Amino acid sequence: MAGKNDLDSSKKSKAPPKMGFSDLAKREERLALRLLLPALLIILLIAFYPLAQVFYTSFTDRVFASGEETNFIGFDNYRRLLSVHVTELEPVLDETTGQQLTDPDSGEKVFERPLDILPREPVRYRELNQFNLFGKRYVIGATDTNFIESVQNTLTFTVISVFIELVLGLVIALVVNSKFRFRGSMRAAMLVPWAVITVVSARMWEWMLAPSRIGMFNALFDRLGIIESPIAFLASGGYQLSALIAVDVWKTTPFMALLILAGLQIMPEDIFEAAEIDGAGKIRQFFMITLPLLKPAIAVALIFRTLDALRVFDIFQVMLGQSTYSMASYNYFQLIGNRNMGLASAIGVIIFILIFVFAVSYIRMLGVDEE
Amino acid sequence: MLKRNWMFGFVLLLAALTLLVVGCGEPEEVVDDPEVVEPDEVVITVAAGAVGMELELTRDLAEMYSEANEGVTVNVLDTPDMVEDRLGLYLQFFEAQSSEVDVYQIDVIWPGDLAEHFVDLYEYGAGAVADDHFPAIVENNTVDGRLVGIPWFTDAGLLYYRTDLLEKYELDAPQTWDELEEYAQIIQDGEREENPDFWGFVWQGNAYEGLTCDALEWIASNDGGTIIEPEGVITINNPNAIEIVDQAAGWVGTISPEGVTTMAEEESRAVWHAGNAAFMRNWPYAYATSMADDSAVAGVFDVSPLPAGKSGSGAATLGGWQLAVSKYSENPEIAADVALFMASHEGQKYRAVEGTFNPTIMDLYDDPDVLEAAPFFGSLYDVFINAVARPSTVTAPQYAAVSELFYNAVHDVLTGQKNAADAFEELELDLQDLTGFPVE
Known part of the structure; x- marks a missing residue:
């Protein structure tokens, strides 16, 4: 890394040649190192020690809040979380005709039941999903379907909510960046949702989404005549994730807007004036100037939000409890509900690795470190 | 200029939010604050439920005890309504072996799981009153011969x-x-x-x-x-x-x-x-x-x-809750006394009359005051003793x-x-x- 930088700077030849200063530079380096030492020690103590502890616990069967003896069990926790098994489902044939049976109610073809096909030893695989490929039916089984589903839920939640927040945040930032009266109070007011404690806002939304006309949405839809009977937003699979995404977008779009606004404010006015003179329209200006210049700000905002969204806990826990999990709320359930600290630690490690991968690939993709 | 405006607005907003938060603080907080307590006073904290009138009644009993016993202040910590969440909170105290909470209100399904964190109430004089309670519940709360919780109220759908x-x-x-x-x-x-x-x-x-x-x-x-x-x-x-x-x-x-x-x-x-x-x-x-x-x-x-x-x-x-004393309490004797007071004839009667919480003391089902407040206690007695x-x-x-x-x-x-x-x-x-x- 250092070598590459040296090469770069010598090519540009703007920086003074480093030879002759090497002694001073070395001394400064040493001083810098010594000054950094306390900070490094603190980081080691407060970040690496607990992390190492979690790594270690993830290889044991430790029980939370208990004096029971702990055993080392190797990779068992990881095997239980991540084992996936794909197998083909044979069609069920009619004994007399040899044709595949069809379900009289739905008219769909009948296949073997995954419950009978998936392996049960040494641990049971539960049905996760089914899919068709080249006219054959396959089933995906997993030893811990709750965990795999929690990963799917979290990723879906993250991708959709961060995307919507980015688009809305950009629009809002552009609006409050233009000059109008009460701009200051507008900017302050826009931050209100973000300033509300997440658990409080989750409870608030829970009431607004209540499955009777007590809930604002059901009352509104009912008044408008859109629905026949109240919708139970938080009860059924289809609405659950969309409701949570809506809450998250409401809550964190202001934060996204704030970060992008910061990027907009450092933009020099004269470029736009020049573009104006050159005859570029507003839309062209946006795509040719604003957006490229905003890239670093957007990158930072995206990283912040994505990493945050991957760790989402409070709104899942408050609004969905044990019925649908995010990675973090499943982690919490395994630790507190089941008191399975070993398994919970393994989940923690997997979340850590996932987020790490996301962070590194983001930084690579958006080239943040070069700016 | 505009920037200052924005900052000004933001500060105003923060100030407003702070006021809001301060304004929402419950007045009880002042009473619960351990700092107001005299230095040599013993503080006992009871972790209790808040479903319906529960919290109010527990606070009343805590006050009664504090008034009758000089030098002891009983605080009530309110805990989540959902059983899972309440267990989660308790487990965090146990994992840290915290002495912050002295008496825990525990569910009828927990004694087996949590026995290791509680004292044996027989060692603190529960033997004298155990026979007054429904035998099935006392048996449920007895783990390896230790009485880990004194029955407080029973429940049935x-x-x-x-x-x-x-x-x-x-x-x-x-x-x-x-x-x-x-x-x-x-x-x-x-x-x-x-x-x-x-x-x-x-x-x-x-x-x-x-x-x-x-x-x-x-x-x-x-x-x-x-x-x-x-x-x-x-x-x-x-x-x-x-x-x-x-x-x-x-x-x-x-x-x-x-x-x-x-x-x-x-x-x-x-x-x-x-x-x-x-x-x-x-x-x-x-x-x-x-x-x-x-x-x-x-x-x-x-x-x-x-x-x-x-x-x-x-x-x-069969539902219902017991009072258990933490092994990590600094004053287990006083804590046990508080628990036994709350689950006593007097304590259970008060809760039955004021809040229709089912007593676990059999005599109370014949008590005219209790039956007046909750006539169904008498007519549904069989439901309560035959609960599944x-x-x-x-x-x-x-x-x-x-x-x-x-x-x-x-x-x-x-x-x-x-x-x-x-x-x-x-x-x-x-x-x-x-x-x-x-x-x-």
């Missing part, structure tokens, strides 16, 4: 019904689930004309411990066993259990709101309390709240045993996991993701894997 509506539609209190279904539909159809928010029957259908209680009642009343029998045999996958759970799934969206699958005790009580339901399944505490001034159903409701299925008689899940226990003793320390598998399986059936036959076939395998018990 009851059917609440609207006497005025039954009269209006010329019906009697339902004796079977089929009757309940039929009556609920009749009343709902009739009331809907004026009140579009009206439902026939509300209960606890969220995926949590409460659903285990409700579903166990359906299944036990239909001769479907108790999930895992006390002798360690898994019985959940049987036709009677499957039949009644499929029937219950049919209530969702017909006589019960779609949202019943997100309701816990207090959510279902809210619907009932506002006069928007003909029937409700709930615990005895709802009797006192339903009689309150702000209740739309005061004076026009009554309670009965839950309806019967195939077995011919209704079943009620959840399989917590036989599966300890894995009951939480057993219950989670069970209520999620039932929840899947209620929300229409599976039928009961498939759900219970799979549940049976899961329970086998988890507990290692044989199947019937």
Whole structure:
């Protein structure tokens, strides 16, 4: 890394040649190192020690809040979380005709039941999903379907909510960046949702989404005549994730807007004036100037939000409890509900690795470190 | 200039929010603050529930004790309504071996799991009063000969019904689930004309411990066993259990709101309390709240045993809470004294009269004051002593996991993701894997 930088700077030849200063530079380096030492020690103590502890616990069967003896069990926790098994489902044939049976109610073809096909030893695989490929039916089984589903839920939640927040945040930032009266109070007011404690806002939304006309949405839809009977937003699979995404977008779009606004404010006015003179329209200006210049700000905002969204806990826990999990709320359930600290630690490690991968690939993709 | 404006606005907003937060702080906080307490005073903290009038009554008892015993201040820590969340909070105190909480209100399903964190109350004089309580509950709270919790109040599922509506539609209190279904539909159809928010029957259908209680009642009343029998045999996958759970799934969206699958005790009580339901399944505490001034159903409701299925008689899940003293308490003797006071004849009577919490002391069921406040204590005495226990003793320390598998399986059936036959076939395998018990 250092070598590459040296090469770069010598090519540009703007920086003074480093030879002759090497002694001073070395001394400064040493001083810098010594000054950094306390900070490094603190980081080691407060970040690496607990992390190492979690790594270690993830290889044991430790029980939370208990004096029971702990055993080392190797990779068992990881095997239980991540084992996936794909197998083909044979069609069920009619004994007399040899044709595949069809379900009289739905008219769909009948296949073997995954419950009978998936392996049960040494641990049971539960049905996760089914899919068709080249006219054959396959089933995906997993030893811990709750965990795999929690990963799917979290990723879906993250991708959709961060995307919507980015688009809305950009629009809002552009609006409050233009000059109008009460701009200051507008900017302050826009931050209100973000300033509300997440658990409080989750409870608030829970009431607004209540499955009777007590809930604002059901009352509104009912008044408008859109629905026949109240919708139970938080009860059924289809609405659950969309409701949570809506809450998250409401809550964190202001934060996204704030970060992008910061990027907009450092933009020099004269470029736009020049573009104006050159005859570029507003839309062209946006795509040719604003957006490229905003890239670093957007990158930072995206990283912040994505990493945050991957760790989402409070709104899942408050609004969905044990019925649908995010990675973090499943982690919490395994630790507190089941008191399975070993398994919970393994989940923690997997979340850590996932987020790490996301962070590194983001930084690579958006080239943040070069700016 | 504009930038300053913005900053100014932001500061204003922050100031407003701070004021809001300060304004919302409860006045009790000042009393609870340990700093106001004299230096040589002992502070005992009781972690207690806050369902219905619970918290208020616990605070009253704490005050009574503090007044009678100079030098002791009893604080009450309010804890989450959902059993899972409350257990989570307790476990964090135990993991840290914290002395912050001295007395814990624990569920009837916990003594086996948490025994290692509590003192033996027999060592603190509980032997003198243990025989006054229901023997079954004392036995439940005794782990390896140690009394880990003194029974505080017992619970059993009851059917609440609207006497005025039954009269209006010329019906009697339902004796079977089929009757309940039929009556609920009749009343709902009739009331809907004026009140579009009206439902026939509300209960606890969220995926949590409460659903285990409700579903166990359906299944036990239909001769479907108790999930895992006390002798360690898994019985959940049987036709009677499957039949009644499929029937219950049919209530969702017909006589019960779609949202019943997100309701816990207090959510279902809210619907009932506002006069928007003909029937409700709930615990005895709802009797006192339903009689309150702000209740739309005061004076026009009554309670009965839950309806019967195939077995011919209704079943009620045994609930109830105990008081346990933490092993990590700095003053276990005083803490035990507080617990024994709250669970004493006097303490239980106060809670029974003020809040219709079922005493665990047998004599109190003959007490005229108690019977005046809650007449059903006398008439439903059999329901309370014959309540069906959840399989917590036989599966300890894995009951939480057993219950989670069970209520999620039932929840899947209620929300229409599976039928009961498939759900219970799979549940049976899961329970086998988890507990290692044989199947019937």
